[in-house]
Amino acid sequence: MHDSQPAAHVFDAAVALTPQGDAYAGHTSTAYANMVGPFGGAIGATLLNAVMLHPDRLGDPLTLTVNFAAPIADGAFSVQARVMRTNRSTQHWMVELLQDGQVPAFATLITAVRRDTWSETDADFPLAPPPAQVAQSPAHPRAAWTGCYEMRFISGMPGQPASDTGGHPSETRLWIRDQPARPLDFLSLAAMCDAFYPRVLLRRSSWTPAGTVALTTYFHADAAQLQAHGNAPLLGAARALRYNKGFFDQSAEMWTPAGVLLATSHQVVYFKE
């Protein structure tokens, strides 16, 4: 059999949507499976993709808030994107993932036409040796999605002896990119923002069930700035803030090697004990 189409990148296949009436049809990806159900980052990127594909979209993604409301079963789903409001340069969206008549995940997001303004970064660029000086970690045997990322942990790898976390007890710094390498875009950046292990696993000596319940990402670049990045690794840094009564929050930053902060991301995570 001959096929003149090059095979889609595994990530593009995972977040692919096909028009289906006024909605889109999608399918979970075995490559991006998590211990239970799909990797949340791929689901969030898929919900974002419904807006990227939408003919009414205005501008580039500015925010993405994903609610993981219930377990997503392996298999088919549909995605519906609805414009809540269109302004001159911003647009607010509601996106729902439907499976068996239920809504196990949904997202609100804002797109915006970005324009040149004063630009500055107040966050500190994390200290890190270049990627080539950091060993690549093997994939986690029980989380297939980790095999879809080249991850080079500088500090804060769960299950490893404590290394330098700069005095912060739940910080991870790592170089990360798609595996195989793939040019950066909003979809892959959105997914990578959810690629940090739950911080509670760094803080507790015993393993505890944990899972993201909601995630909010802010994009600090437009499509041209992401495209200019190419497929180089990003420097990711994540920290937790507080654990209490069954939930904690963690915040992440995604930087280019040159020190440009491309996205900041925050999530609240359930943990059992």
Added chain:
Amino acid sequence: MHDSQPAAHVFDAAVALTPQGDAYAGHTSTAYANMVGPFGGAIGATLLNAVMLHPDRLGDPLTLTVNFAAPIADGAFSVQARVMRTNRSTQHWMVELLQDGQVPAFATLITAVRRDTWSETDADFPLAPPPAQVAQSPAHPRAAWTGCYEMRFISGMPGQPASDTGGHPSETRLWIRDQPARPLDFLSLAAMCDAFYPRVLLRRSSWTPAGTVALTTYFHADAAQLQAHGNAPLLGAARALRYNKGFFDQSAEMWTPAGVLLATSHQVVYFKE
């Protein structure tokens, strides 16, 4: 005229909702007016209140994401809250503010039944002198809502000569509580999380129009923990991360004087130039 009912606190009056069919009726508050339209913190608290009042609510607020989609006119509005998903201990909500057939603001939020677990704080308690040692700032003459808060700026007050910001160029630390004092609850805590001026005003010598487009707050306490706090001031700290192409993000923490982190909050803000 005699009235045996004590007058409602100005904040309770601002976020009050009256059942109206399967929705609620509300009204903007002149006390919480901003330079243009209402103070976003009061609107977010009002949307949260629709869930607090809802007979189907399960547990306490865990997350609140508010989208400010369009200008809200002074006057009446209605609020509709819809359960997206109810699990055993969490519940996902969509709340819309309707005015003249439009949706200028909406929110997604999660409520959860909190239970005792391991508890820890990774964020650093900000350095601060006690409230009595910090002068109270006058209200901003063009933002009525600032008169509804007792604010004692330790550092990072816009328009004032730069003081110690701990080396961070856009940090504010302040003691804040409702004015007059009011026992803390989820509604007032949600509003206070939006009481930090746009960080760009600390960074730019000239004034630039700026306004929140979306705000996400994570609550790290249950109702009993908030009630135990009483009406003492909270220590708030806020910082920006990156400004680029018309938008920036800022993150805030709300602490008790004893060093308990009650909420963390993140927002993306439009700025003009």
